[in-house]
Amino acid sequence: MAVSVDEAVSTGPARDHAPPARRLGGRGRSVLEVVLLTVLAVLMLFPVLWMLETSIKENRDVYAIPAKFFDFDVTMAHFKDVFVAPDGGRTALSVSFFNSVVVAGVSTLLATVLGVPAAWAYSRFAVRAKKDQLFFILSTRFMPPVVVVIPIFLMYREFGLIDNKLGLILIYAAFNVPFTIWMMKGFVDEVPAEYEDAAMLDGYTRLQAFWRYTLPLLVPGIAATAVFALIFSWNEFVFATFLTSSDSVRTAPPAIAGLIGGTTTDWGLVAASSVVFALPVLVFAYLVRKHLIAGVTLGAVRR
Amino acid sequence: MGTVAAHGLRKSFGKVQALDGVTLDVPDGSFFVVLGPSGAGKTTTLRAIAGLEKLDAGSVHLDGRDATRDAPAERDLAMVFQSYALYPRHTVYENIASPLRARRCSSGEIAAAVEQMSSLLHIERLLQRRPSQLSGGEMQRVALARALVRSPRAFLMDEPLTNLDLKLRVEMRTELTRIHRSLGATFVYVTNDQVEALSMADQVAVLKEGKVQQVGTPTEVYERPANQWVAAFVGSPPISLLACRADGDRLVGADGWTLPRPRWTTAEDGRELLLGLRAEDLSVEQRGDVSLSGELYGLEPLGDRTVVDVRVGTEILKVKARPTVTGTPGERLQVTVDLDRAHLFDAGTGLSLSEAGR
Numbered sequence: 001m002a003v004s005v006d007e008a009v010s011t012g013p014a015r016d017h018a019p020p021a022r023r024l025g026g027r028g029r030s031v032l033e034v035v036l037l038t039v040l041a042v043l044m045l046f047p048v049l050w051m052l053e054t055s056i057k058e059n060r061d062v063y064a065i066p067a068k069f070f071d072f073d074v075t076m077a078h079f080k081d082v083f084v085a086p087d088g089g090r091t092a093l094s095v096s097f098f099n100s101v102v103v104a105g106v107s108t109l110l111a112t113v114l115g116v117p118a119a120w121a122y123s124r125f126a127v128r129a130k131k132d133q134l135f136f137i138l139s140t141r142f143m144p145p146v147v148v149v150i151p152i153f154l155m156y157r158e159f160g161l162i163d164n165k166l167g168l169i170l171i172y173a174a175f176n177v178p179f180t181i182w183m184m185k186g187f188v189d190e191v192p193a194e195y196e197d198a199a200m201l202d203g204y205t206r207l208q209a210f211w212r213y214t215l216p217l218l219v220p221g222i223a224a225t226a227v228f229a230l231i232f233s234w235n236e237f238v239f240a241t242f243l244t245s246s247d248s249v250r251t252a253p254p255a256i257a258g259l260i261g262g263t264t265t266d267w268g269l270v271a272a273s274s275v276v277f278a279l280p281v282l283v284f285a286y287l288v289r290k291h292l293i294a295g296v297t298l299g300a301v302r303r
Numbered sequence: 304m305g306t307v308a309a310h311g312l313r314k315s316f317g318k319v320q321a322l323d324g325v326t327l328d329v330p331d332g333s334f335f336v337v338l339g340p341s342g343a344g345k346t347t348t349l350r351a352i353a354g355l356e357k358l359d360a361g362s363v364h365l366d367g368r369d370a371t372r373d374a375p376a377e378r379d380l381a382m383v384f385q386s387y388a389l390y391p392r393h394t395v396y397e398n399i400a401s402p403l404r405a406r407r408c409s410s411g412e413i414a415a416a417v418e419q420m421s422s423l424l425h426i427e428r429l430l431q432r433r434p435s436q437l438s439g440g441e442m443q444r445v446a447l448a449r450a451l452v453r454s455p456r457a458f459l460m461d462e463p464l465t466n467l468d469l470k471l472r473v474e475m476r477t478e479l480t481r482i483h484r485s486l487g488a489t490f491v492y493v494t495n496d497q498v499e500a501l502s503m504a505d506q507v508a509v510l511k512e513g514k515v516q517q518v519g520t521p522t523e524v525y526e527r528p529a530n531q532w533v534a535a536f537v538g539s540p541p542i543s544l545l546a547c548r549a550d551g552d553r554l555v556g557a558d559g560w561t562l563p564r565p566r567w568t569t570a571e572d573g574r575e576l577l578l579g580l581r582a583e584d585l586s587v588e589q590r591g592d593v594s595l596s597g598e599l600y601g602l603e604p605l606g607d608r609t610v611v612d613v614r615v616g617t618e619i620l621k622v623k624a625r626p627t628v629t630g631t632p633g634e635r636l637q638v639t640v641d642l643d644r645a646h647l648f649d650a651g652t653g654l655s656l657s658e659a660g661r
Contacts, residue, residue, distance in 0.1 A: 200376055201375050201459075202404075205374065205376060213390050
């Protein structure tokens, strides 16, 4: 069952009949909670707020000292600059966003198409050394990906995958397949195998049984898993930096990072492109928030 | 046609030997019950017949043809699962239609068949509901309808009545027997409920720890149990088993009692035996020549009868009596024994020694 934030931070059984404000109970306690949570929220959210503000400030307000928090002039020019070049054509940034969409989308699709059937197979069939295989699959996620950047780079150079969207798609899919298998195996385990048994006796083949009766029940799990994979691919920075160089292939993270540096930095443009970059992830996370919690509290999912 | 023959089925799950050489021959059109306690391998046997379980050894023949390696869909069997396994996202109608859709029947045929089944099982009102909106009894009927909607070689039923309340269970028992008679099809029915087994079956196979203990008609299994374990498992209240040994023309109990030795037993003197006495073959109300003395241990009134527990030495005899019987614990009693209906088992092997002489 999904646990809401309210439930998760509840401090114990309801105190309906307890006298108020005894020690740190009652109002005193909840005031303290609110204060602490507010402080935490401000600390965590200030950079986000600053990014949002900067993205809509006039340039002279962006660089104003002391910084202007409220009385600045609002402009959408930075957002226009993200997509439209001064000569009226597409900017390199907008191309990089498109690349990010393609790379993240296709790699997630690939990981899902490969990972879900694998998870189903690991869940349903007696596979030789199943636990060892699963551990091996998981172990590919133990090391920090940076460790293999150089070998991958050399490999990719041999295969001509450097500065190639396909190269990024493959490496992201490779990182997401183990994750997809592990997360989806939990979801498949939750679906009784008897639906498939019944379908096979109805006259369907095993694959038809999976397709007709198990897969529809896995859709929420697939959505949650795919969003995690999508967020990983969307945010990935290190491989994108090492394996791409041209503006036409580059994804958004290195492209945005590339805006910083040089003699002057257009902070308004950096902030606006960061906002554009962050939005899809926020929207997706919001859409599947219930399943995200279900996904991270695996095993507690109640059907 | 619909014969099911399973020969020498063996299956282990890790260290657990679930099936240890199970052999069953189910005749065409019979109501064949596989009876056993939980963990006996009943469900595994059924799943092996259905093709859902890969066997370590053994063969399954359907209508005389080797089907051991056939996929479930190729075996032309229908199954009712203990959990019913109704497809949760589909309506009752679609659930029942599923086997026909798999066979690419036309929608007209499907509609007609579903309508016929739903009226047979009185679930016409439920067709547009989803499984989560059904009660246990309704789900059971839908699961049954899904199995019955086509005419397979045989129907496999895995404890289909276990999850129902008692009243419904008794009703469905009658109904299943009626359906079986009207279809004339082969039923392989798994249960741990001996009342179901005895009341519905043409043939009963008693299973324990992956081994078939006895196959026979309900009467045979009850009246002539092959071994001590079958005798104890089948029958309620359970058969009373007393340790004893043959000594000339007498049976001498471990607790010192003596009874005349039944003529039909072939056991040699001194052999360790178990005397099995069913509650209805004992009486505290009638006087007879052959009796055991003991003291009243307790009364279990069951409405239509009372089970009297009588302590003989260190062992308890369960005696069936009229519901009006009274007594106080500790009171001395004579228990009349109908030795002609008694059973003798070898205490070591548990095998029946009654058969040879009868």
